[in-house]
Amino acid sequence: MSLKLAYFVTHPIQYQAPLLRRVAALPGLDFKVFFGSDFSARAFVDPDFGRAIQWDVPLLDGYAHEVLDQWGAPLAANEIPTVWRPFSKGLAQKLRAGKFDALWIHGYNRASHWVAAATAKMLGIKVLMRDESTEISAERSAVKQIVKQVFFTSIDKVVDRWLTIGDLNAAYYRGFGIAPHKLIPVPYAVDNAYFQSKIAALSPQREVLRASLGLEPGRPIILFAAKLIDRKQPLPLLGAFAELVHDDDARKPYLLYAGDGPQRGALEKTIALSGLGESVKVLGFKGQADLAALYDLCDIFVLPSEREAWGLVVNEAMNAGRAIVCSDRIGAAPDLVVPGLNGHIYPFGNDTALTAALRDCLVDPERLAAMGQASLDRINQWSFDQDLDGLCRALRETTGVEIRP
Structure with missing residues (x-):
C-alpha cells in the first residue's frame, strides 16, 4: 500500500x-x-x-x-x-x-x-x-x-x-x-544535474560566446544575473566595479548584467556617461538555458541585493564552478558561501568592501579557479x-x- x-x-x-x-x-x-x-x-x-x-x-x-x-x-x-x-x-x-x-x-x-x-x-x-x-x-x-x-x-x-x-x-x-x-x-x-550537464555541453562554445559578446580573450568576467530593480542593487555594483577598471592587479575585468527591469534605462545611461561601455554590457532577460552559458563564461558571480530570502541564482552559478561574491543580506550565504574558500560575503551597502571582495578574487587566477572548484564541491552536497x-x-x-x- x-x-x-x-x-x-x-x-x-x-x-x-x-x-x-x-x-x-x-x-x-x-x-x-x-x-x-x-x-x-x-x-x-x-x-x-x-x-x-x-x-x-x-x-x-x-x-x-x-x-x-x-x-x-x-x-x-x-x-x-x-x-x-x-x-x-x-x-x-x-x-x-x-x-x-x-x-x-x-x-x-x-x-x-x-x-x-x-x-x-x-x-x-x-x-x-x-x-x-x-x-x-x-x-x-x-x-x-x-x-x-x-x-x-x-x-x-x-x-x-x-x-x-x-x-x-x-x-x-x-x-x-x-x-x-x-x-x-x-x-x-536547484536541478544540479540539469545545470551541470547543460554547462558541460556548452563549455566547448565558451570562446564563441565570448566573441559574440565582443569580449577580449583572457579578461576575467563578473556576472550579475537578477532583475534590474533597486532591491538587487545593480547601480551600486556598477560604482564598485568602476574602481577595478584601472586596477592592473584586477586584470581588466568585464561586468555583465543579465536581467531586465525598471532600472535598465538608468543603468545603461550611467554606463554611457561613465565611459565604462567597453567593460560593461547589459544583456537583458535570459532564460535558464541562456543563463547556463553565462555561468560557464563568467569567473565570478555577484549578488549584491539588499535582501534575498534565498537567492537560487547562487546555487546555479556554483554548479558552473564559479566563485561567489554576495552581500550579507542573501539568505543562501551562510549555507553556501565560505569566505575565502569559494568567495566572499561583504556587508550590504559597503561598496568599498564589495570592490575589495571582487578584487581579492581577481588578483590570483589560480586561487580564483580553486574558489570555483570549492563552489562546485559544496553545491554537490546541497x-x-x-x-x-x-x-x-x-x-x-x-x-x-x-x-x-
Whole structure:
C-alpha cells in the first residue's frame, strides 16, 4: 500500500518542477500537486522585469497535477499572487476523496494555505509546511513581530513538521518558538544535474560566446544575473566595479548584467556617461538555458541585493564552478558561501568592501579557479538528494510509513 502525499502551491515555479518530478518517482509514494493558478505556465507579465516572459523549461511535465478553481476571477497575465489571490476552492473535497495521508504546503503567508492547513488537520491529514522567510528577508516593525509571534503560535498547532530551506530559515522558526524536533532540513536546491550537464555541453562554445559578446580573450568576467530593480542593487555594483577598471592587479575585468527591469534605462545611461561601455554590457532577460552559458563564461558571480530570502541564482552559478561574491543580506550565504574558500560575503551597502571582495578574487587566477572548484564541491552536497532525504524523514516521522529516496 502506497503513501498518498498532496502538494499545494500557488502556481507552477520553474525551480520546483524538477524536484516535483523526483518526488513523483519515489517508490511507494502516490503524489499529486494542486495549483492555485497556472498563470506562470504560460506567457505572463512580471512587473519587476517590466515585460512578458515565458519560462524555457517544462513546468508541468512528469508529475500528476490539477489546477484548482478559484474564488473570483482567475489571475490575469500581469497579476502576481497576493495574500488573498488566488484563493482556491475545492481542495478539501480533493483531499477527502483522494484519501491523502499528508499535505505538503509551500508558503504560509496565503489565506488559502491557512485554510488548507486547518482543513487537512480536521481531516486527520498530516501537514508539512515549507517557506523561505528569514530574519533578513523583509523589514519588520516591532508590532509586526508581535503579530508574527501570535501567528506562529497559532499555525504551529496544525503543522506537524516545518521543512527548512537553510540555517537562517530554521533559526527564524526557532525564534518564534517552533520546537527543534519539528524542523527538518529540505534545503533550497536547484536541478544540479540539469545545470551541470547543460554547462558541460556548452563549455566547448565558451570562446564563441565570448566573441559574440565582443569580449577580449583572457579578461576575467563578473556576472550579475537578477532583475534590474533597486532591491538587487545593480547601480551600486556598477560604482564598485568602476574602481577595478584601472586596477592592473584586477586584470581588466568585464561586468555583465543579465536581467531586465525598471532600472535598465538608468543603468545603461550611467554606463554611457561613465565611459565604462567597453567593460560593461547589459544583456537583458535570459532564460535558464541562456543563463547556463553565462555561468560557464563568467569567473565570478555577484549578488549584491539588499535582501534575498534565498537567492537560487547562487546555487546555479556554483554548479558552473564559479566563485561567489554576495552581500550579507542573501539568505543562501551562510549555507553556501565560505569566505575565502569559494568567495566572499561583504556587508550590504559597503561598496568599498564589495570592490575589495571582487578584487581579492581577481588578483590570483589560480586561487580564483580553486574558489570555483570549492563552489562546485559544496553545491554537490546541497541538492535534490538532500531534499528527498528530508521529505522522506518528515513523512516517516509523521505517518510512520517508510519511504526510501
